[in-house]
Amino acid sequence: MTARHDATRDRIEAELVDPLGALGLDVEAVEITPAGKRRIVRVAVDRDGGVNHDDLVEAEHEVSRVLDDADVLGEQPYTLEVTSRGVDRPLTLPRHWRRNADRLVKVTTTDGETLTGRITGCDDEAAHLDVSGQGRTLPFGEVAKALVQIEFNRPGGSPHQEA
Missing domain, CATH: 3.30.300.70 (RimP-like superfamily, N-terminal)
Structure with missing residues (x-):
């Protein structure tokens, strides 16, 4: 462009x-x-x-x-x-994380680590995830890329619906 x-x-x-x-x-x-x-x-x-x-x-x-x-x-x-916004757009702002609470997310960190976890919350500085049963706080400055994962058998109910 x-x-x-x-x-x-x-x-x-x-x-x-x-x-x-x-x-x-x-x-x-x-x-x-x-x-x-x-x-x-x-x-x-x-x-x-x-x-x-x-x-x-x-x-x-x-x-x-x-x-x-x-x-x-x-x-x-x-x-x-x-x-x-759709689920295919990366999570780049705290509000994106907040709006996707309880969703599964795949994260690549700035040091190259890849992890998948459920968003349990966030604040202005970091996302809070449950990664394989372990709590993890991930400062936004350490997130290189984060994408919501589509779940067809989402725990606690039906799949997330997009407009």
Whole structure:
């Protein structure tokens, strides 16, 4: 992606933070992908407790309004997609860990260790995991990559549902 695309993406994200925040939503990602003469603009949103279809419809209307009012995309046509964060996105902020409490996560640390454990909680500095029955505190600065693992036979109930 070019510096111009990065600047456009950053400006879109900045324009969306307050309006979507007023709906109780966090902007998790903005992606712009060329698609012939159009662009695809994907905006991922989330909130504590997750998002449902109605939240995504309301967010899409607000994102469309903001993009039209801000004229950040210029005259080139685009297709807008507003989605939930999804389980395939890495956990990069404390709120991502908090929102995935009790989920299984695979973590690669900055020193190359790979571990899988259940998120038991987090604070602003670290995630707390149960790794094979042992408690482990993992400072966020030591996390190189963390991804939620999909569980089909999740303990205590049905699999996690995504919007």
